[in-house]
Amino acid sequence: MKVSLEEVTKVFDGGVTALDALSLEIQDGEFFALLGPSGCGKTTLLRTIAGLETASSGTLRIGDRDVTGVPPGARDVAMVFQDYALFPHMTVADNIAYPLRIKKVGRAERRAKAASTGEGLSLGGLMERRPAQLSGGQQQRVALARAMAAQPTVFLLDEPLSNLDARLRLEARTFLKKLQHDLDVTTVFVTHDQAEALALADRIAVMESGRIRQLGTPREVFQRPANVFVAGFIGSTPMNLLDGECVPGDGETATSWGHRIDVAGVRLPVPEEIVTELAPGDKVIVGIRPEYLTESDEGIKGTVEIVENLGTTSLVTLATTGPNVQLTVPEGREPKPGATLHVTPRPGRMLVYRADDGELIAAP
Ligand code: ADP
Numbered sequence: 001m002k003v004s005l006e007e008v009t010k011v012f013d014g015g016v017t018a019l020d021a022l023s024l025e026i027q028d029g030e031f032f033a034l035l036g037p038s039g040c041g042k043t044t045l046l047r048t049i050a051g052l053e054t055a056s057s058g059t060l061r062i063g064d065r066d067v068t069g070v071p072p073g074a075r076d077v078a079m080v081f082q083d084y085a086l087f088p089h090m091t092v093a094d095n096i097a098y099p100l101r102i103k104k105v106g107r108a109e110r111r112a113k114a115a116s117t118g119e120g121l122s123l124g125g126l127m128e129r130r131p132a133q134l135s136g137g138q139q140q141r142v143a144l145a146r147a148m149a150a151q152p153t154v155f156l157l158d159e160p161l162s163n164l165d166a167r168l169r170l171e172a173r174t175f176l177k178k179l180q181h182d183l184d185v186t187t188v189f190v191t192h193d194q195a196e197a198l199a200l201a202d203r204i205a206v207m208e209s210g211r212i213r214q215l216g217t218p219r220e221v222f223q224r225p226a227n228v229f230v231a232g233f234i235g236s237t238p239m240n241l242l243d244g245e246c247v248p249g250d251g252e253t254a255t256s257w258g259h260r261i262d263v264a265g266v267r268l269p270v271p272e273e274i275v276t277e278l279a280p281g282d283k284v285i286v287g288i289r290p291e292y293l294t295e296s297d298e299g300i301k302g303t304v305e306i307v308e309n310l311g312t313t314s315l316v317t318l319a320t321t322g323p324n325v326q327l328t329v330p331e332g333r334e335p336k337p338g339a340t341l342h343v344t345p346r347p348g349r350m351l352v353y354r355a356d357d358g359e360l361i362a363a364p
């Protein structure tokens with residue numbers, strides 16, 4: 001089922017605007033991630049789709065049906081809560097069967113359905129246990145099984161992996177991806193973890209303060225963050241965001257007007273495709289991922305301050321005349337602290353944002 005929101009606003013008593021005229025269309029069968037920092041409105045958006053919160057204004061549709069005033073039980077959606085919210089006094093089997101009981105499905109059918117759903121999530125041997133007798137990962141699978149049992153048309157998952165330890169989280173992530181692929185059910189997945197969103201989602205909405213700052217595929221939001229907020233939020237190592245200014249060129253470049261961007265003591269060429277969008281004097285913020293900086297004699301000069309081992313690469317922090325710059329280097333190629341390095345962005349890997357509004361300057 002498709003889920004669409006049109007200008008949905010949610011203002012809580014006390015005046016907090018958790019959703020700010022938010023519009024969004026989630027496609028049928030899509031694995032859609034809502035990503036953003038704590039407090040940006042992710043849970044509120046999910047609860048609004050579930051019908052657990054009432055929007056202050058705007059329209060919400062599931063499929064072609066306007067569900068704005070429809071109660072949660074009649075929406076055919078299932079939500080998995082961040083803390084799983086299992087019933088502690090019920091067995092695993094009864095927890096999984098609970099939504100079927102609400103739907104007045106008969107006892108025998110409930111038991112059979114709970115058993116097969118539990119089996120599918122490797123809970124077969126645990127059906128008579130209570131939640132307190134399960135590990136975090138098992139509890140999470142019970143919560144998923146309970147959500148799946150009633151075969152909802154939309155699956156809402158609120159940070160389902162956040163209570164698992166790091167290793168289990170990776171396993172559960174792979175498991176969830178496979179499950180969603182097999183079920184082929186529209187899924188809205190909330191996370192504050194950009195790596196999780198990039199790994200799982202077909203598309204990602206990056207949220208800030210009740211609004212969507214960028215909507216796109218993982219590749220799009222990673223390669224071309226639309227603004228400095230998204231640029232700073234996406235990526236396992238933070239993007240370098242360096243203040244710069246457009247300056248006139250010295251006429252040496254025949255193909256462009258020769259404008260350059262003065263940043264951290266060097267003059268980098270303005271990317272060809274946006275050369276008409278910039279004039280000398282314009283203040284910009286240059287965005288370069290640490291992975292896309294390479295050593296070059298002409299580049300930004302810095303002194304190696306810190307070298308952090310990331311496994312197959314190391315993250316090197318350089319002190320420059322301006323703010324620090326970070327780059328990654330392959331294993332075994334780490335410079336020594338105190339060494340001088342010159343670094344420059346790989347061709348085509350420099351993003352330029354307007355300093356005044358933080359928006360990406362794109363080709364016209
Ligand atoms: P997230 O899930 O992204 O961390 P939430 O949706 O939980 O964010 O919250 C968004 C904003 O709404 C926050 O400022 C939060 O404090 C506020 N908020 C959430 N629930 C309530 C509520 N029941 N009453 C008042 N304010 C709330």
Ligand code: MG
Binds near residue numbers: 042044
């Ligand atoms: Mg939340």
